[in-house]
Amino acid sequence: MVRRAAEWKNGSVESHAGTKVWREYNAAQADRPVRPLCLDAMALAGPGQGRQAVDLGCGAGKETLAMLAAGWRVHAVDSLPGTRNRLRAIAPADADGRLSIEVRTFQDLRALPPSDLIFAGYSLPFIHPDRFGRFWAGVLGALGSRGVLAVNLFGDRDSWADIPEWNFHTEAQARQLFAELELHKFEVYDADGQSFRGPKHWHIYDVIARKP
Ligand SMILES: C[S@@+](CC[C@H](N)C(=O)[O-])C[C@H]1O[C@@H](n2cnc3c(N)ncnc32)[C@H](O)[C@@H]1O
Structure with a gap:
C-alpha cells in the first residue's frame, strides 16, 4: 500500500486521457524511482545485450532510460505530443541508435517490433x-x-471503473489475457487510498508473464 501511494503521489489521472493531464502527470515523475514492476521484468528477461524492448506509454521516460542502461534497444511509444523531444533530451549519448520513439495512440499503432521485453x-x-x-x-x-x-x-x-473510455477487467478476465503465457507474477492491489482529488478505491493488477 505504501509503495502504491508513493507511485501515484505525484500525479493524478482522474480525468480523461487529455494531453494536459498526462503532461502534468509526467512532469511530476522525474524524481521517482524506476517502477519495481519494470525492474522485476528486466531481472527475469536478463541483460539486454542489444535485444529489443518496448515501453508502452513511456511517459517521463524513466523506464525507457532504465532499459537503455541495461543494454536494451528500446522502442518508446506514447501519444503525448513532445514525447520525442523530451526523450531525446534525457537519453544518454551512447543510446543513440538504440532508442526509437513513436508518438501515436495505442489504438493507432500498426505493428510493434518483435520484442523480448514489453x-x-x-x-x-x-x-x-x-x-x-x-x-x-x-x-x-x-x-x-x-x-x-x-x-x-x-x-x-476501481473507483474509475465507470469511465466508459477506459478498460477495466475482472480478475478472471485479466488472468485470461495471459492464458497462453507463463505467469510469473499476478499481484492484486485492492484497497482504499488517496489520489490528488481525495480518496478513491484502487484495484490494480501487476502482472509479469513470459511467452513459452
Ligand atoms: C499514467 S501515465 C504512465 C507513464 C509511465 N509509464 C509511468 O509508469 O509513469 C500514462 C501514459 O500513457 C500515455 N497514454 C495514455 N493513453 C494513451 C493511449 N491511448 N495511447 C498512447 N499513450 C497513451 C500518456 O500520455 C501517459 O504518458
Missing part, C-alpha cells in the same frame, strides 16, 4: 475497451519466444 506502466487502462482486444493481440504477437511482458491493468472494483 513493459506498460499504468498506461494500458487508457485504451477504449472496444479497441483493447485488437491492441492486446498485437502485443502478444510482437512478443518473441521467452519474451517477458509486464503490465499494470485496472480491475473492475
